[in-house]
Amino acid sequence: MVKGGRSTPFSLTPTSSGPSRGTEKPRLRVRAVARREADLPLPRRLVSEFLGSSLLVSVVVGSGIAAAQLSPNDVGLQLLENSIATTLGLAVLVLLFGPVSGAHFNPVVSAVDWLLGRSAKAGLSLQEVLAYSIFQIIGGVCGALLANLMFDRQVLELSTKNRLTGGHFVAEVVATAGLIALIFALARTGRAAQSAAAVGAYIGAAYWFTSSTSFANPAVTVGRAFSDTFAGIAPSSIPAFVAAQAIGGLAGLAVVVVLYPLTATTPIAQDGN
Numbered sequence: 603m604v605k606g607g608r609s610t611p612f613s614l615t616p617t618s619s620g621p622s623r624g625t626e627k628p629r630l631r632v633r634a635v636a637r638r639e640a641d642l643p644l645p646r647r648l649v650s651e652f653l654g655s656s657l658l659v660s661v662v663v664g665s666g667i668a669a670a671q672l673s674p675n676d677v678g679l680q681l682l683e684n685s686i687a688t689t690l691g692l693a694v695l696v697l698l699f700g701p702v703s704g705a706h707f708n709p710v711v712s713a714v715d716w717l718l719g720r721s722a723k724a725g726l727s728l729q730e731v732l733a734y735s736i737f738q739i740i741g742g743v744c745g746a747l748l749a750n751l752m753f754d755r756q757v758l759e760l761s762t763k764n765r766l767t768g769g770h771f772v773a774e775v776v777a778t779a780g781l782i783a784l785i786f787a788l789a790r791t792g793r794a795a796q797s798a799a800a801v802g803a804y805i806g807a808a809y810w811f812t813s814s815t816s817f818a819n820p821a822v823t824v825g826r827a828f829s830d831t832f833a834g835i836a837p838s839s840i841p842a843f844v845a846a847q848a849i850g851g852l853a854g855l856a857v858v859v860v861l862y863p864l865t866a867t868t869p870i871a872q873d874g875n
Contacts, residue, residue: 650703651734652741654695658707659745659825661691666833667753689806696798708819709735710851742825750829761827761834766842773812774846781818782854790862820844
């Protein structure tokens with residue numbers, strides 16, 4: 603179960619679904635583990651956000667480098683390889699780090715978590731949002747450097763790939779709005795356990811339906827500037843991308859507030875058949 607826009611670890615606990623044809627059939631009910639990640643020490647959660655953000659950017663940049671090397675003459679195939687690796691890698695990272703810090707890996711997600719939690723006195727505090735964001739951005743930069751190192755490139759380099767166009771700006775607004783709406787819709791309807799697959803699938807799809815290939819994340823955007831490769835972005839393009847992501851975050855927040863005004867208070871039951 604999710605409160606205040608936060609994801610929590612889940613367990614599947616057998617319960618009775620009532621008699622059926624003279625017998626009782628087991629049912630699995632998703633129940634939140636009593637201890638939420640908010641109860642964990644902040645340093646532990648910051649390490650989780652740093653590692654998750656670092657590995658996420660490493661997956662994006664590293665798979666982009668590999669794609670360019672494996673398919674040097676086919677940009678479409680490069681994008682397919684890059685998007686598949688990112689989809690699967692992101693889903694795994696959410697499962698790995700979600701129980702510790704909520705697996706935000708994204709300053710916009712953390713900021714929206716704070717905004718949604720203010721009225722309910724839940725979610726991250728403003729100080730925690732700032733700390734999360736700093737560690738997410740540092741992690742993103744380290745992830746790009748790690749990818750460069752793994753592929754025998756110059757470790758510290760800046761991208762020269764200009765992505766600053768009007769279409770890319772609109773694409774980042776759309777991509778980020780959709781991501782925020784998805785994450786917190788799942789949270790507010792007691793389906794956070796499905797976040798790993800859903801978020802991974804959304805980002806994989808957004809690689810293709812947006813002209814920007816769906817950065818949708820300021821930490822990832824900054825990190826990708828430190829690799830002059832397929833997945834890179836020139837530093838001069840960063841301010842516009844981050845501004846678009848902030849606008850998209852607010853748009854996604856509005857969608858959540860309108861469609862899901864109340865936090866789910868009961869878990870969603872699933873038949874065990």
